[in-house]
Amino acid sequence: MGITSFYFIIFYAVVLILYYLLPKKCQWMVLLAASIVYYLLSGNVLLILYPLFAVTVCSIGIWMITEAKENGQRFREAGKNPEKRRKAALLFVILANVAVLFLLKYINFGINTVNGIASWFGAENGIISGLNWLVPLGISYYSLTLIGYAADVYFGIAQSQSNPAKLALYGLFFPTMVSGPILRYREDGEQFYKEHPFDYKQMTRGMQRILWGFFKTLVISERMAVIVNTVYGNYDKYTGFYIWIGTVAFAFQLYTNFSGGMDIALGISQTFGLKLPENFDRPFFAKNISEYWRRWHITLGVWMKEYIFYPVLRSSFLTALSKKMRKKLGKKRGKQITTFAGMFILWFAVGIWHGGDWKYIIGSGLLHWLYIVSGELLDPWFKRVMGKLHINGKSRGMDVFRVIRTFFLVNIGFVFFRASSVGDAFKMLGGALRLGNMRAALSGGLLTLGLDGIEFVIGAVSLLLLLAVSLLQRKGPVRDRIAAKALPLRWLLWYALLFYVILLGYYGPGYSAAEFIYQGF
Incomplete structure (x- = not known):
């Protein structure tokens, strides 16, 4: 029973009524x-x-x-x-x-790993079922x-x-x-x-957040899924610029699906008077990979650091290794080596948490470890180059560049995450280098990816609305700012969003309200 389905809404309504009608104990x-x-x-x-x-x-x-x-x-x-x-x-x-x-x-x-190794030695169908x-x-x-x-x-x-x-x-x-x-x-x-006594403010704020979650999942994520499925389902045909379009679409599909589901979960909890931890903080505005993971799936990152990374660093093996490396390489470099070793275990755990497949271990784990380690090691060199070129590292332009760079690197990981296998991911990344079809794609080819003109415009406008709200969130929760407006304007804004979701929610072929991407993890 998916949390965007009609049956779930009825189920939730019954639970909510019983929650406040029965004795509080x-x-x-x-x-x-x-x-x-x-x-x-x-x-x-x-x-x-x-x-x-x-x-x-x-x-x-x-x-x-x-x-x-x-x-x-x-x-x-x-x-x-x-x-x-x-x-x-x-x-x-x-x-x-x-x-x-x-x-x-x-x-x-x-089993798949063993069969993959066996295939290198000529076993066509593997050796284990x-x-x-x-x-x-x-x-x-x-x-x-x-x-x-x-x-x-x-x-x-x-x-x-x-x-x-x-x-x-x-x-x-x-x-x-x-x-x-x-x-x-x-x-x-x-x-x-x-x-928890009934609280009108908590109830309305929770409902508003649920509605925003429905907007993300039904209006944006489901439309992005059509583009993603078209490109990734036939990447031999949709090469070059189309692969980048499909991958960026997947980035927004995954984000709106996951964060939208989180908005619904946190909104439901708020109507019960419960405050659950936030799991997203506008991750695509991150300036580096470390910041991205402090903004994306926050509770997973916190759990992994507290219960895997820190215990691993305190383990007798890494403690002994740290002492040995500090004697040989110096205090700073020796500490880096052991920290990087602990981070390798951390990112392997993050990757395998996402799924039992090497594409997850690479795309959501070890690739990000490589990004972070490379950034740490190359940072002094980058600073020297920027100094020689007289580039202000604290300028707004550099911040924009860092955001774009981080988003690009994250999308490379998403190719592995969404592709059917590691091999397909490398093929798609190779195909993405052939950008000769960019003009054809921009002159009408985008409308061959499963969405007609109207659907494409709805998706684009909805993404712009999401971007606008995300920018406004830098100054605090948008719901608080709307609550400060006059009553007629408040109701107009929320009812407009409600009818936007009802009328423009994507319920096309293949739609399943029960399928949340991160439900499988």
Whole structure:
């Protein structure tokens, strides 16, 4: 049941009414019941066993961690080491969740890799048959959320939740199951169990954000998808400039699909009186790759840094390597080497999180590692060149150049992300170098990509509207500025957007309200 479908709207309306009509002490129970029902309605009903297993494992692990901490003296008197018990409990939570995640999402990655190697030696059909597993909705989101919570309890930076039902609500809150965000209990966990009186302002602001999410997904993303599918489905025909058009269209398709889904999830949460973490901050305005990832999928980046990057840097292996490199190469260069090694593991994890395929590991992971490392190493050289050329590195023109450069580099990664395979990605990048058809494309060829003239204009105008709002957001939330306007103007603006979505939302061939791109991750 996709979150842009009519059935979901009815489901959400019923939940919202019950949430505020029933006694406030029952509000968290309403959300838990709604989350379970949503999960049951979104696919094979047996798939709910996976998230329930994850919650059970996390609940047991947290209980063991808490018990060992609170009864440390008793354990020591019995000849047991409470710290070892706590570490074992955390390891139990991590390994159980990662094992299920691997078996459901990444087993075919290993099989495909083995078959790929075998094909180099003449095995035409590989040597291992692929396995088709049923992957539950939101497995990557609830797995990381629960693992992070158990780690926070272990390190004493989050309170333990002893009620398994409340833990289930935190891990399986239904608006976050499609595309996140990844939650952190110490920041947003306790609010799920508090009483939330009806708040007109929160209700209207939440509805407004939901509407903006629908605008992004139905008006923009679905139109961009038509262009993307045309180009990437026949890249032998649509070469050169068309590949760049298709890739830029995919950048906006992915962004509006993912951030639009996030707007809907955060808007729904706001109508319940809940504040979830932001996941986007106008990423295509970033001036470098590091900044881009601080703006794109923010909660994933934060999770990866806290639970993978920093622990890896503190590991005994990298600590010893750091000391050795500092002695040989000096303090600065030695630190860089170990940091880059830790970043390699980080970006490999980011890539494989997106999917069990080398195209994700390259396009969303290692390629960005290469960008960042190259930028760090070449930065002194760039500064010297700019100084010799008397270029002001802080000028507005240089900022614009950096934004365009970053967007270009990100789009190269998107080619790998969207292509059917790594091989197809390299073929498309090679074909993209042949720009002789640019004039033909701009003189009418763009209208051969699946959208007629009217549809193309609607898509272009909608992107300009998105750009205008993004520029206005530099000075704060646009909803706050609209709220300061006179009542008639406020209603006019929001009703105009509502009818814009209803009338111009793309419901053409192949449209499926149930398909969010990041739902698969």
